[in-house]
Amino acid sequence: MKIVHVITRLILGGAQENTILTCEGLARRGHDVTLITGPPLGPEGQLLDRARAGGYRVIVLDVLRRPIHPLRDRASYRALVRHLADLQPDILHSHSSKAGILARRAAVRAGVPFIVHTIHGLPFHPYQPRWLNRLYVRLERKAALATDAILCVADSMTRQAVEAGVADASKFTTVYSGMETAGFLRRPAEADAFRASLDLPAEAVLVTQVARLAPLKGQDYLIEAAAALDERIHFCLVGDGTLQGRLTRTIRRAHLERRFHLTGLLPPTDIPAVMHASDVVVHCSLHEGLARTLPQALLAGTPVVSFDVDGAREVVIPGRTGCLVAPEDVDGLVDAIGRLAADPALRQALGRQGREKVVGMFDAETMVARIDEVYARLALDRR
Numbered sequence: 035m036k037i038v039h040v041i042t043r044l045i046l047g048g049a050q051e052n053t054i055l056t057c058e059g060l061a062r063r064g065h066d067v068t069l070i071t072g073p074p075l076g077p078e079g080q081l082l083d084r085a086r087a088g089g090y091r092v093i094v095l096d097v098l099r100r101p102i103h104p105l106r107d108r109a110s111y112r113a114l115v116r117h118l119a120d121l122q123p124d125i126l127h128s129h130s131s132k133a134g135i136l137a138r139r140a141a142v143r144a145g146v147p148f149i150v151h152t153i154h155g156l157p158f159h160p161y162q163p164r165w166l167n168r169l170y171v172r173l174e175r176k177a178a179l180a181t182d183a184i185l186c187v188a189d190s191m192t193r194q195a196v197e198a199g200v201a202d203a204s205k206f207t208t209v210y211s212g213m214e215t216a217g218f219l220r221r222p223a224e225a226d227a228f229r230a231s232l233d234l235p236a237e238a239v240l241v242t243q244v245a246r247l248a249p250l251k252g253q254d255y256l257i258e259a260a261a262a263l264d265e266r267i268h269f270c271l272v273g274d275g276t277l278q279g280r281l282t283r284t285i286r287r288a289h290l291e292r293r294f295h296l297t298g299l300l301p302p303t304d305i306p307a308v309m310h311a312s313d314v315v316v317h318c319s320l321h322e323g324l325a326r327t328l329p330q331a332l333l334a335g336t337p338v339v340s341f342d343v344d345g346a347r348e349v350v351i352p353g354r355t356g357c358l359v360a361p362e363d364v365d366g367l368v369d370a371i372g373r374l375a376a377d378p379a380l381r382q383a384l385g386r387q388g389r390e391k392v393v394g395m396f397d398a399e400t401m402v403a404r405i406d407e408v409y410a411r412l413a414l415d416r417r
Contacts, residue, residue: 037124038118046078048211055398068091070093072097073098154187155323184207191345207404212402238267241339250319253318332385339357
């Protein structure tokens with residue numbers, strides 16, 4: 035089949051890694067794949083170079099950007115219509131809200147036979163104004179009318195979308211976000227080097243969060259919790275973003291500079307070493323489809339602590355793989371991190387059980403096979 039994927043930008047992020055792995059896997063299966071994306075603007079790094087080396091066609095539309103901009107969005111829509119009319123794909127597959135709204139409308143205009151959309155994280159959530167939530171729900175409902183299949187990276191995404199009236203449950207399929215799991219299953223030599231680079235005391239317990247330094251990612255809660263935890267517990271923030279300066283100042287004001295280590299942006303190839311070097315991986319995001327860092331940590335045998343948001347509970351099982359904490363609950367973070375830091379045997383047991391749970395769920399080939407099955411089902415149903 036001829037398949038066109040559309041995503042707004044190829045920064046370092048879960049939706050972007052998912053999309054690239056999908057395009058690579060579909061191309062290996064013999065499909066004619068094109069990826070249309072905007073420029074990878076911002077401090078979060080880029081995956082455009084990997085996309086261009088992936089064995090499929092890549093088109094960069096300079097006007098396609100993440101922020102809402104009526105004039106630019108209209109130009110993006112027209113450009114998408116032109117490219118889809120030229121490429122004449124069997125399937126248009128869009129990713130995330132902005133690209134999904136524009137690309138699905140363009141696909142209808144260009145007469146694309148099948149339209150698929152992946153929800154990596156819902157655009158409406160409790161941490162934005164009510165009017166904006168209503169607008170996003172209305173836009174998603176309208177786009178869903180023209181969509182043949184909607185894929186979600188977690189069951190919770192399906193549940194929330196159905197409850198909001200985006201579409202009937204029959205349109206949804208859960209396809210967990212795949213990754214290259216082999217790199218996480220064995221401890222790489224670089225793990226020891228990473229830990230040594232932080233110059234930790236011999237007895238230190240390392241708690242790591244891998245996330246953009248951006249609103250709703252929750253690093254402030256971790257800093258607040260750190261002030262109440264034993265001094266032998268050190269913290270590593272992996273990532274870059276617009277809040278780096280403010281978070282650095284917050285750490286300094288709390289006199290926690292010695293215990294916080296900010297690495298900046300690291301390439302995806304370094305993340306397995308980070309997960310193996312850490313004693314606990316924490317995720318304090320307030321809004322997330324299903325953070326890839328959670329299964330990545332568990333694949334490495336590292337227990338996790340996460341706010342109980344969206345799809346987190348589908349991999350973080352209290353008492354089995356890690357600890358769930360109510361969103362914004364700093365005392366809960368203190369308790370969960372403190373218990374794991376004080377008990378190496380518990381960390382080992384949770385990490386082992388976590389790996390057993392996720393090892394098959396998040397393999398990239400499994401994800402691509404499931405997506406290919408959805409495509410084939412659509413074609414079969416239309417006959």
